[in-house]
Amino acid sequence: MPRKLIAGNWKMNGLRSDGHALARDLALRFSTEKEPAFDMLICPPAQLLDSIGQVIAGSGVALGAQDCHRETKGAFTGDLSAAMLADIGCRFVIVGHSERRQYHNEIDLMVAEKAAAAHSAGLIAVICIGETEAERDAGEALTVCARQIAGSVPDGATAANTVIAYEPVWAIGTGRTPTVRDVMEMHAHIRAELSRKVPDADDVRILYGGSVKGSNAGELLTLPNVDGGLVGGASLQAEDFWTIAKASE
Ligand code: PGA
Numbered sequence: 001m002p003r004k005l006i007a008g009n010w011k012m013n014g015l016r017s018d019g020h021a022l023a024r025d026l027a028l029r030f031s032t033e034k035e036p037a038f039d040m041l042i043c044p045p046a047q048l049l050d051s052i053g054q055v056i057a058g059s060g061v062a063l064g065a066q067d068c069h070r071e072t073k074g075a076f077t078g079d080l081s082a083a084m085l086a087d088i089g090c091r092f093v094i095v096g097h098s099e100r101r102q103y104h105n106e107i108d109l110m111v112a113e114k115a116a117a118a119h120s121a122g123l124i125a126v127i128c129i130g131e132t133e134a135e136r137d138a139g140e141a142l143t144v145c146a147r148q149i150a151g152s153v154p155d156g157a158t159a160a161n162t163v164i165a166y167e168p169v170w171a172i173g174t175g176r177t178p179t180v181r182d183v184m185e186m187h188a189h190i191r192a193e194l195s196r197k198v199p200d201a202d203d204v205r206i207l208y209g210g211s212v213k214g215s216n217a218g219e220l221l222t223l224p225n226v227d228g229g230l231v232g233g234a235s236l237q238a239e240d241f242w243t244i245a246k247a248s249e
Contacts, residue, residue, distance in 0.1 A: 002205045004038040004221070005163060005228035006245040007126065008235025009066065009094060009209075012045055019044055023052045025238035027059035036060075037249040038228065041092055042235070046080060053089035064092030064126065067100055070113035072121075082114075082121035093118045094126045094230075096152050098169045108151025116154035119161045126163045126230065127152050129190075130210070133170035141168070141182075142189050149193045159203035165230040166190055171210025173233060180219060183208055187225035214243035221248035 014022070023042060030040050043064040044052050053063050069079040085093055095118065096111030115125035129148035131141040145166065153162065166186055171177050178186070187206050195201035208220050209230030221229050221244070228248060234240040 002203050002227045004248050005205050006038050007041040007230045008241055009230055009232050010044045014045055019048045020055050022238055023055045027056040027061050029242050030061050031059040038245050050088045062091045063089055065090050066094050068093045068114055070117045082117045082123050086121040086123055092124045092126055097128045111152040112154040124161055126165055128165045128167055130167040130169050146193045153197050157198050159200040163205045165207040165209050167209035175211050177211050184223050191225050217244040217247035
């Protein structure tokens with residue numbers, strides 16, 4: 001079984017002082033934990049990546065960005081390349097988050113290109129997929145996620161360079177979560193679909209995301225084929241995020 005990955009997606013939250021304090025707190029907890037059974041990743045907003053990289057250096061907590069451009073450099077005002085992120089110490093980058101798909105019109109092909117760019121830069125791509133509420137109500141959740149995997153996971157993806165995050169759009173930031181049964185069904189389905197594209201699909205980490213908190217993490221993050229969590233709101237307080245990580249063990 002792959003080692004659990006507990007990832008915090010801070011989204012557009014965090015000024016320097018509170019961001020550093022949060023990172024410092026987590027770094028201290030993780031580095032003093034005896035044999036943690038999980039890996040920990042934090043994905044702060046871009047302006048804090050460099051300095052937070054220094055705050056968490058040597059702690060074992062990994063650094064990730066929330067997006068990257070598909071090209072390595074050039075005339076793309078406001079964008080950051082995967083190579084730039086790697087250069088300042090990122091090991092991971094989230095691509096295809098539903099908020100990027102929704103507000104920046106990112107489609108599967110663009111997500112696949114970003115993930116491929118991440119791989120070329122030596123980064124691990126956290127590729128997000130997930131159905132909307134209308135799609136689930138229409139009984140299309142499994143089909144939608146299969147299509148997103150087919151379209152968003154680039155050639156060359158392996159368990160070493162790719163993590164999948166299943167985040168039902170209707171569960172993000174809403175306090176609602178799928179049933180245990182639905183999560184198990186979806187994660188097994190994702191694993192099966194991945195095996196069409198990825199040679200070592202059994203070892204790919206498949207995270208669950210969407211309203212994960214301390215009170216449901218023990219139930220959701222210990223299910224078969226759930227190899228960790230991608231946590232938004234509850235990753236903004238060290239105690240909450242740590243409780244989730246411990247509950248996943
Ligand atoms: P949430 O967000 O935990 O606040 O629901 C999860 C995410 O969007 O990654």
